[in-house]
Amino acid sequence: xxxxxxxxxAGAGGxxxxxxxxxxxAAASSEGYHALMTKSFGSQIRGGESSxxxxxxxxxxxxxxxxxDVVVALNWDDFFKFGAELPLSIDxxxxxxxxxxxxxxxxxxxxxxxxxxxxxxxxxxxxKSSGTEKSKTSVVLGLLSGxxxxxxxxxxxxxxxxxxxxxxxxxxxxxxxxxxxxxxxKAHPLASPHELARPKAAxxxxxxxDGNDMCAAGALxxxxxxxxxxxxxPSTEVMQTLSKEIWKYGGTVxxxxxxxxxxxxxxxxxxxGRKSMTATSGPGMDLKTEILGLATxxxxxxxxxxxxxxxxxxxxxxxxxxxxxxxxxxxxxxxxLRPVLAPTDVEDSFKTTVTAFNIAxxxxxxxxxxxDQEIAQxxxxxxxxxxxxxxxxxRRVPTAxxxxxxxxxxxxxxESGISPISHPGMEKGTYxxxxxxHNEKGDPTSSGGLHAKxxxxxxxxxxxxxxxxxxxxxxxxxxxKLGFIAWGSTAGVAREAVELAKADGHDVKLLIPYxxxxxxxxxxxxxxxxxxxxxxxxLSHQGQLYRMLRMFIDxxxxxxxxxxxGANPFQPRELVKxxxxxxxxxx
Amino acid sequence: MTAPAVFEAKHYKSELKPIWCPGCGDFGVLQxxxxxxxxxxxxxxxxxxxxxxxCSSRIPGYTTAYGFNTVHGRSLPIAQGVKLANxxxxxxxxxxxxxxxxIGGGHVAHAVRRNIDLTYLVxxxxxxxxxxxxxxxxxxxxxxxxxxxxxxxxxxxNPLLYMLAYGAGFVAQATPADMPGMTALIEEAIRYPGFSxxxxxxxxxxxxxxxxxxxxxxxxxxxxxxxKHDSSNQLAALDLARAYGTELYTGVFYRNPNPxxxxxxxxxxxxxxxxxxxxxxxxxxxxxxxx
Numbered sequence: 001x002x003x004x005x006x007x008x009x010a011g012a013g014g015x016x017x018x019x020x021x022x023x024x025x026a027a028a029s030s031e032g033y034h035a036l037m038t039k040s041f042g043s044q045i046r047g048g049e050s051s052x053x054x055x056x057x058x059x060x061x062x063x064x065x066x067x068x069d070v071v072v073a074l075n076w077d078d079f080f081k082f083g084a085e086l087p088l089s090i091d092x093x094x095x096x097x098x099x100x101x102x103x104x105x106x107x108x109x110x111x112x113x114x115x116x117x118x119x120x121x122x123x124x125x126x127x128k129s130s131g132t133e134k135s136k137t138s139v140v141l142g143l144l145s146g147x148x149x150x151x152x153x154x155x156x157x158x159x160x161x162x163x164x165x166x167x168x169x170x171x172x173x174x175x176x177x178x179x180x181x182x183x184x185x186k187a188h189p190l191a192s193p194h195e196l197a198r199p200k201a202a203x204x205x206x207x208x209x210d211g212n213d214m215c216a217a218g219a220l221x222x223x224x225x226x227x228x229x230x231x232x233x234p235s236t237e238v239m240q241t242l243s244k245e246i247w248k249y250g251g252t253v254x255x256x257x258x259x260x261x262x263x264x265x266x267x268x269x270x271x272x273g274r275k276s277m278t279a280t281s282g283p284g285m286d287l288k289t290e291i292l293g294l295a296t297x298x299x300x301x302x303x304x305x306x307x308x309x310x311x312x313x314x315x316x317x318x319x320x321x322x323x324x325x326x327x328x329x330x331x332x333x334x335x336x337l338r339p340v341l342a343p344t345d346v347e348d349s350f351k352t353t354v355t356a357f358n359i360a361x362x363x364x365x366x367x368x369x370x371x372d373q374e375i376a377q378x379x380x381x382x383x384x385x386x387x388x389x390x391x392x393x394x395r396r397v398p399t400a401x402x403x404x405x406x407x408x409x410x411x412x413x414x415e416s417g418i419s420p421i422s423h424p425g426m427e428k429g430t431y432x433x434x435x436x437x438h439n440e441k442g443d444p445t446s447s448g449g450l451h452a453k454x455x456x457x458x459x460x461x462x463x464x465x466x467x468x469x470x471x472x473x474x475x476x477x478x479x480x481k482l483g484f485i486a487w488g489s490t491a492g493v494a495r496e497a498v499e500l501a502k503a504d505g506h507d508v509k510l511l512i513p514y515x516x517x518x519x520x521x522x523x524x525x526x527x528x529x530x531x532x533x534x535x536x537x538x539l540s541h542q543g544q545l546y547r548m549l550r551m552f553i554d555x556x557x558x559x560x561x562x563x564x565x566g567a568n569p570f571q572p573r574e575l576v577k578x579x580x581x582x583x584x585x586x587x
Numbered sequence: 588m589t590a591p592a593v594f595e596a597k598h599y600k601s602e603l604k605p606i607w608c609p610g611c612g613d614f615g616v617l618q619x620x621x622x623x624x625x626x627x628x629x630x631x632x633x634x635x636x637x638x639x640x641x642c643s644s645r646i647p648g649y650t651t652a653y654g655f656n657t658v659h660g661r662s663l664p665i666a667q668g669v670k671l672a673n674x675x676x677x678x679x680x681x682x683x684x685x686x687x688x689x690i691g692g693g694h695v696a697h698a699v700r701r702n703i704d705l706t707y708l709v710x711x712x713x714x715x716x717x718x719x720x721x722x723x724x725x726x727x728x729x730x731x732x733x734x735x736x737x738x739x740x741x742x743x744x745n746p747l748l749y750m751l752a753y754g755a756g757f758v759a760q761a762t763p764a765d766m767p768g769m770t771a772l773i774e775e776a777i778r779y780p781g782f783s784x785x786x787x788x789x790x791x792x793x794x795x796x797x798x799x800x801x802x803x804x805x806x807x808x809x810x811x812x813x814x815k816h817d818s819s820n821q822l823a824a825l826d827l828a829r830a831y832g833t834e835l836y837t838g839v840f841y842r843n844p845n846p847x848x849x850x851x852x853x854x855x856x857x858x859x860x861x862x863x864x865x866x867x868x869x870x871x872x873x874x875x876x877x878x
Contacts (some may be wrong), residue, residue, distance in 0.1 A: 029877040207875040219595055226672050228664075247861035252671045252854050257697040261664035264657075268668025271655050272635065272676065276668070291761050350872070384876065387869050409777050424635040424653040424669065432648045434656035435640075443603060444648060444656075 001197040003058045005148060006065045008086040009140070010051035011074035013042075020137035021052035022379070023162065024144065027154035029208045029381030032201035038378040040085040041318055045230035051085055056150070058199050061380065063492035064346070067388060069194065070091050072140055072149070074122070075100045084568040088112045093194070095143065097122045115193055120184065121196040129180030130173035138174040149517060152182055154203075157234045176292040207384055211349040211375035215279070216241035216307055218353025222392055222550060224303075225251040225274035228265035230258055230284060233317045234373040235307035238279040253308040259287040263304065267291055270300045271433055273397075273423030275357060279305035282315065282324055285331070286409035292366050296458065298433040299411065299421065301360035301395055303353070304492040308372040310566040319373035321566025322488050323540035329517040337459050339363070340517040342370040344491035346380040351390065352514060355471075356482065358393040361460050364421055370516065372539075374489040374569065375447070383521075396420045403428040409440040417461030466520035474500075474527070476509030482579055483509040483527065483534040485559075487516060490537050491569055495573035508579065516545065519552040533582045534559035541548015541565045560583070594622035599631055603648050610800065612789030613643050613710055615763025620646070620679075620708075623773035627677070634677045637666040638791065639691060641683035642717045643710035652679075659690030663698040670703050674851040677777065678704070684711040688744045689724040699753040699782055703850045706776045709746060710789035713799060720794035723769060727832060730796075746877070747828035747840060750784045753822065756843035757783035758824065764804035768837055775839065781846045788835060804835060811838030819844040 007024070009017040018039050028035045036055045042048035046473040055065045067089035073079040073096040079086070090113060094103060107114070120143065126136045138159060145152045159178060163171040209217075216238045219227070226247060229239045243253045251274075256262040262278045269276040280288065285306050295302045308324045310316025328340040339359050343352035352369060360367040398408060398420040410431040412419040419440075422429025431442040437451045438444060445451070465471065473491075475498055476483070482501075486494035491512045501508040511527045513520070528534070536546040536559065543563030549555050561579055564570075599621045607613050624634065634652035638644035640659035647654025657665050667678040687695065687709045698705065714732065715721040715760035721734040724744045731738050750758045757779040761769035769787065790800045798802065816823060816838070824841035866874065 026877060204876065204878045206877050207872060208877040209875040213875065216874070221868070225857055226668060228668055239623035247854075247857050248865040250858055250862065252858075254667065254671060256664060256692060260661060261667075261694055261697070264661040265668030267657075268637070268665035269672035270656070270668075271653075271665075272669045272672035273674040277671070290658050291661065298655075381877065385872055387872065423673075425633060425673060427630070427632045429630050430653050431652055432654040432656060434648070434654075435658050436656060444645075551853070 001195055003197055004055070004065070005057070005070070005194065005196050006053065006055045006068050007070045007072070007144065008051065008053040008068040009072040010049065010079040010082055010086060012078050012377065013048045015029045015074045016137040017072070017074065018050050018052045020140050021054050022453070023137070023155060023158045023381055024054050025381065026208060027159045028150060029206040030157065030203060031151050031154045032199035032203050032205055032245065033057065033381060034059060034061045034206070035381035036064060036378060038064050038374060040082055042081065051082045053086065056196060058197050060382070062496045063572065064569065065379070065472055066573050070095065073097065073100065073119055075080060076104055080106050087571065091115055093190070094118065095120060099123060105126070108307040120206065125180055125184060126177050130176045132173050134170070135174045135177035135228040138177035139181040142178040146182040146185020147190055147194065148562055152178070160228065169185050171182065192561035199251050200285070201383070205384065206381040208379060208381050209346060210237070210377055210379045211343065211346045211371055212237035212307065212377065213241060214346055215369065215371065216245065217354045218350040219277050219303070219357065220245060220249060221350070221387060221390070222354045222357035223275050224277050224357070226266060226269035227251070227253045227278065228256050228269070228276070229262040229278050230256050231282065232259070232281045232284045234309055234376050235279045235281050238305060259284040261289065263288040263291045266298055267295050270295070270299070271423065275361065277303040277305065279307065281307050281309050282311040282327070285324065285327055289331045289518035292338065293334060293336060294435045296336050296338060297435055297437070299364040299458070299540045300366070300433070301364055302366040303356045303360050303369065304366055305353070305371060307376040308370060316567055318373065319567035320372040320489055320569070321540055322372060322490065322538050323542070323544060323566070324370060324545040327514060335455050335459070337462050337518055338366055338368060339462060339465060339515065340368045340370060341514055342488040342516055342518055343375060343514070344488060344512060345375055346378065347382050347385060350385055351377060354390055355514070358391065359465065361395040362393050363418060364395065370488060372489050397420055397426070398429060399462060407441070411438055411440050411454065411457070412444040413440060413457055417457045461520055465515060466518055468515070468524065471513070471515035472523050473507070473512040473514070477507055478509065479530040480509040481530060481532045481556070482506060482583060483511065483531050484537055484575065484579065485511045485513070485534065485545070486537040487513055490539055493570045494537055495570050496572035500572050501576045501579070504576065506580065508577070518546070519548060521553050524549060524553055528556050528559065531556055532558050533579065535562040535575065535579050535582065536560070537570060538563045539566050539569065594607040594628055596625045599624045599650050599652065601649050601651050605649055605810070606645060607642060608793050610792040611642070612712065612763050612791070613646070615766060616643070616708070616710055616769070616787055616789050617646060617649055619763060619766055619773055622770045623777060626774045626779050629677045632681065633675070635669050637662050637669060637678065637680045639682045639686035640717070641686045642682060643683045644686055646681045660686055661694070662686065663691060663694040666705050667698060667701065669704050670705055671851060671854065674855070678706070679777065680705050680707045682709060684709060684713065684725040684746065685715050685723045688746060688749070692724070692744070695749060696753045699750060699853045701754045701850045702756065702781045702847060704781055705783070707782070708773065708787060709784070710787050711746060712741070712789050712791040712795055714791050714794045716791045716794055741779060743832060745828065745831045746786045746833050747823065751825050751828055751841055755784050755841070756781040756846055758840045759784070759838060760788065760806055760840065762788040762801070762804045762835065762837055764801045765808060765837060769809065772839065779842065779846065781843070781849050792827070796798045807835045808837050809834065811836050811840065818842045866875050
């Protein structure tokens with residue numbers, strides 16, 4: 001019995017492999033399995049090749065995993081368009097459309113000699129059982145159910161849900177195709193059994209959602225009342241979800257004419273006293289930069305979600321990358337300190353969004369959330385998130401007594417750097433918010449002395465963030481000599497790498513910063529103290545966090561960057577390998 | 588309840604001294620604005636004044652209302668966010684011709700078509716004053732400025748036609764040369780329930796042309812009332828608006844006799860209807876449970 005199974009499927013656009021993956025995921029999650037699915041497409045709007053990988057487990061799933069246990073290829077051309085997305089090993093079982101013929105030499109060229117090759121005449125089986133070729137994916141699901149022990153009833157329920165409304169004929173065809181797949185698998189058992197163990201959780205106990213879902217839900221939980229945005233891959237689903245949900249909670253979504261208007265309307269709503277948010281990806285962030293500066297100087301709370309994709313420019317719109325950290329931290333003119341947070345998985349996307357709102361409101365600042373295409377669009381089956389302990393913070397407004405007491409000074413220079421913020425509608429709270437530098441009252445100034453004081457205020461108020469232990473995750477022995485630092489979607493890979501290293505007898509620790517900027521000097525210094533060797537793991541060409549660390553603190557010589565461009569996610573095993581190699585070198 | 592306070596024009600005037608040149612048309616606009624606000628009677632703290640960048644965009648600071656002097660060209664989207672976040676506010680947007688029709692020109696059509704209840708006052712002086720006299724989007728063709736020393740080669744934007752063409756419900760033109768007329772037009776624009784626009788010919792004394800000064804306005808202006816224009820006639824309004832740049836017509840070009848519901852009114856209806864489906868705070872995520 002297996003506790004963990006990783007499947008990959010690839011086919012032409014019309015083959016429905018992604019839809020099959022979704023059915024599999026839905027079935028497994030409703031049964032109580034932990035599961036995770038990533039999908040990958042060519043850049044065509046419709047048609048073109050598509051692939052997905054599904055990881056099913058009886059335990060919490062930390063990342064998409066390493067090499068596939070099982071592959072389903074409907075044709076080889078499309079299959080080989082996905083290299084890094086569908087990693088293979090000598091243990092991978094190949095199920096393929098018989099018509100497509102045996103795998104071409106390409107496979108051998110990649111050093112993969114499959115242990116088990118299973119040709120199945122999928123189209124013929126489909127036609128014979130259901131009378132149509134349209135239900136091909138149901139045959140595939142039947143095969144997977146039969147060979148790997150994924151409960152057929154759950155798959156069947158999913159098929160009913162999906163095709164129930166599309167007419168008797170289609171539903172019946174798919175049910176017959178599913179049965180035919182199961183039957184075929186039973187009649188042709190695998191050489192090496194690969195049955196998945198039963199899940200430990202009860203059916204119906206798992207949430208099925210992706211990172212974008214959880215950012216939208218986190219915003220609603222935090223009390224978002226306004227969302228202004230413009231569609232852009234891979235963040236659009238956040239706006240789509242809020243467009244459906246926000247009205248229920250007294251909020252508004254405005255689909256704006258461009259990215260600038262998107263953040264403009266959002267900053268306007270915040271000025272009016274409401275929690276507000278915008279979401280975008282790299283090219284949209286470029287355009288929003290000027291108004292981010294406005295929110296900083298006017299000290300307006302604002303949450304900006306950047307679901308990172310490959311860049312620069314249009315780059316790789318459908319692939320993940322972690323190369324927007326410099327932009328998040330440093331874009332824009334002038335002296336700016338802007339908090340940047342990064343969720344590491346789907347569950348985190350919820351909590352990090354709530355935290356982003358809390359920081360924005362408490363410190364009166366724009367906050368950037370750096371998600372990425374992988375966590376944003378990968379579907380996960382996970383335990384229901386307990387929200388009862390999550391705090392929701394609202395901005396500190398001046399009390400009526402404070403306003404009656406003396407003339408209101410919106411930007412009063414206080415000990416903490418935070419000054420109570422009024423909003424239109426509040427009597428005696430009127431002030432001028434502006435992009436131009438101001439005095440304590442808010443009146444425009446060109447005084448260099450005041451400008452220096454206000455800069456100090458805007459930096460000082462964010463200092464306490466660096467001390468917040470909830471914004472950092474530490475794993476492993478505090479005095480381990482080896483360690484990883486990883487953030488965003490890469491953190492999930494590092495978490496598993498630490499476990500793998502431990503199983504191999506290596507003492508390795510891990511630091512995951514959820515707060516990427518401002519750089520918490522002390523947290524890193526403490527982490528570095530015991531290290532002789534370490535890796536900062538990032539999905540970008542430059543390794544931007546590594547470079548930022550070197551900008552702000554002394555990084556030991558033995559701590560190196562392990563970075564590569566997007567669309568080629570790290571695998572847990574390779575992190576361990578690289579770290580152990582590094583250990584062999586003098587530090 | 589206490590009796591509503593009466594707000595006089597002076598109650599809207601702040602202590603800040605305008606940075607404008609002596610004789611700037613914007614002084615007149617500011618006076619007219621105080622009076623119009625007083626006539627409408629909303630207390631200053633219920634008024635939000637949004638602007639971009641330019642001489643005229645300094646206006647929010649000279650009022651006692653809430654002001655947001657934002658970045659160049661983005662006052663309209665920012666104001667829409669303010670109004671949608673709190674529809675009970677009176678939201679006025681102000682700026683110049685460069686702010687509104689050049690750098691921010693892309694936002695105008697969308698502000699108009701959404702019909703959010705904003706009043707947009709453009710102080711049109713056909714020149715960039717703050718940066719000292721460059722060509723603006725409403726500068727006449729052939730104008731010699733520091734960035735067009737040999738004369739401009741392009742036709743100006745026609746702000747009136749622009750607004751009318753996108754279907755703005757209220758479009759008017761005014762000049763501070765006629766204070767009572769301008770004040771009444773600003774008041775009427777504020778009272779119009781939907782997006783309203785007043786193009787105010789506000790002369791730049793330092794960089795403007797001779798024939799665009801207040802003195803010239805006084806002899807040049809013709810009220811639309813004297814032309815017997817029917818302001819409910821959109822086609823007639825379009826026809827008259829074509830004279831922008833040659834004639835100085837003041838008054839209401841178009842006022843929709845049957846104002847449609849505003850965007851925020853539709854939002855309120857939707858919120859009321861959808862609020863029945865709200866989940867309790869700690870049960871939000873149960874929507875994602877896979878049964």
